[in-house]
Amino acid sequence: MPTFEYAPAPESRAVVDIASSYGLFINGEFTDSQGGGTFKTISPATEEVLAEVTEASAEDVDRAVAAARTAYTRVWSRMSGADRGKYLFRIARILQERAREFAVLESLDNGKPIKESRDVDVPTAAAHFFYHAGWADKLDYAGLGPDPRPHGVVGQVIPWNFPLLMLAWKIAPALATGNTVVLKPAETTPLTALLFAQVCQQADLPPGVVNIITGAGPTGQALVGHEDVDKVAFTGSTGVGKAIARTIAGTRKTATLELGGKAANIVFDDAPLDQAVEGIVNGIFFNQGHVCCAGSRLLVQESIADQVEARLKRRLETLRVGDPLDKNTDVGAINSRAQLDRITELSEAGEAEGATRWSPECELPSKGFWFRPTVFTGVSQTHRIAQEEIFGPVLSVLTFRTPGEAVAKANNTPYGLSAGIWTEKGSRILWMADQLRAGVVWANTFNKFDPTSPFGGYKESGYGREGGRHGLAAYVTTGDAT
């Protein structure tokens, strides 16, 4: 029995109304499917069924794209940037006003701890709308090129790890630049997107500017492959990203793909150690490691490896795993059975290949999908757990001796989304950042996001950027080309 036991401090579920079933948000209203089925979305922490959701058919996709096209030609493309900005500001403010509702719903549907949905996901989502609202009437001065114009109808497919935040990353720049949207949330986490549809209604957004259709892979394929979609934006696995790139090859469509990662978090012997340990923990255990830019490979300088390992383990003993709605929970539930199986399989492969596995003592709930925070030491570059994206709370620890070796090991992966550097030597930070082939390089911090900062990958982590001016560029065409 600990001396200082934190009593349960659950956030109330009463703030959010979940309907028993949801239709598709097309042309400003919730409509029934034409020929599509339904599926259930559950809370991964308890396996409780939260709601029944519609699986959009190809006809539904047609209707949604048609609504978006009409809204584009008749309303949104003709509206002044200042007026588009007003709608975005309105949406941002409503997100802030209803923040608690969104946070609770996100934690219920996704399994992430309420402190993360409350302090990161929802405020950052609102920040993305505020940021892009400001750009809407200034696109001519954003340095995007002469006469920036929208593509038209954008098809967007987003993942389950940050459902609302990824929605904001996709919808805010699309609307700011004058495009209309058909968005498909992930099948395991559709609820905040459907609540966002209500926000669009509340904000009096013209019908058809945002359409939200739920479903699984086939719905996403139908959307991406639809011939009246002008641009595709996708965040998710590298496998699906490649399939999308093949689908749209030879068409007029452009795409931004934000895919997987296997980031190296590199700790030098002159690092601020206590903060580095925090950064390692935040890098891989934030959001149960369901983060494409997670620092899943710790590269630590050999001379301090033992010390860092000891400090890391001591820190992990204080992580609180459990009820996502408890305000003191640090690590929540794994999002789905399928994901849990994948994490379990790769961890077993790590053990089989000879790495040393360690987890802190912690009780896991009996129902739902759970995985202990796990650290593998003695990992080699050739191990599967050093090569493949696990997308779970599993850290692989490798060592290096020189800065050159650190760079070589960090870059030795098909991915290139992010990296972290921990050192008090400024010149080394700059040199490393220059050498690392990763879209984002954090120095003495990790997993920091801001709407002003472009985010995206090298190599198999995808292409295109989201956020900042670079993010706007993906949603406009410039010059004389039509």
Add this chain to the structure above:
Amino acid sequence: VSTPTETDAESRARDILGVSRLTNPALSSWLHGLPGVDQVGCEARAASLGTRSVKTTSKEWAIDTAIGMIDLTTLEGADTPGRVSGLCTKALSPDPTDLSTPRPAAVCVYGDMVPVARQTLGDGSGVKVAAVATAFPSGRASLAVKLADTADAVSAGADEIDMVIDRGAFLSGDYRTVFEQIVEVKRVCGGARLKVILETGELVTYDNVRRASYLAMLAGGDFVKTSTGKVQPAATLPVTLVMLEAVRDWRELTGVQVGVKPAGGIRTSKDAITFLVTVNEIAGEDWLDPFWFRFGASSLLNDLLLQRQRMRTGAYSGADYVADDSPSLY
């Protein structure tokens, strides 16, 4: 001529540093070889600990624990025997309407008020008498004066001495002087426990806070304490966090446990609970004890009592329903 205590402290320090002579360069390279503190990361960690939600039974426990950790303090030029004696009476029965209320750990006064405090508290109350010494708060006096100040308080019956370090010497890199002064004061303390005030508001950087903490522990301080309360900022959460990391790592290095005392600016129960959460998650539960952790505070006690009454009765009363023997004038 070195005294036996001096030799002990010096030889232990030489052992830990692995040097044959404890010169200023030796101290300097040791202190500057400690891992740095990243300001942004440190403050972010402190802020995240501030979001812990402590309710119901854990809140009851935390409030009582915090009350028992207070060094109830009055350090004003205008202090009189009457005021000090009032403060001591308050320490003896913090809430006359509820005799199950724990007593604070100590009262903290200027050296000349020690006899008054001693007399009012009597023997066996469990409330210690702590005295500030060494030309508190500035510490600008000769070593002889500082030692006399300390000896005076100890002979008047102080159980604990709160000394200040020579910040001027520390900031100019003269670590040897800071070390020697702490060793000397500790020697004069005899059986009294020594709290070493770093005055972190004047040290400014977290790197300095970490180095000063190590220096104080190396010299044999029983506690590291943030502030005098006379300089702003005083006890911030990130500063206390750095000191808690230092005592945690020090015990791992030497086997010796050292206490921590944030002082100044902690006024509300919510603040106090956040500090306890930080103690719990940074240093560990071994420090969740008045012997190892203190709050230097005055108005904090009454806020904790208000919260305690609220937990008991279910309703907030108000400031007029807790006795205030020593209203703070600033």
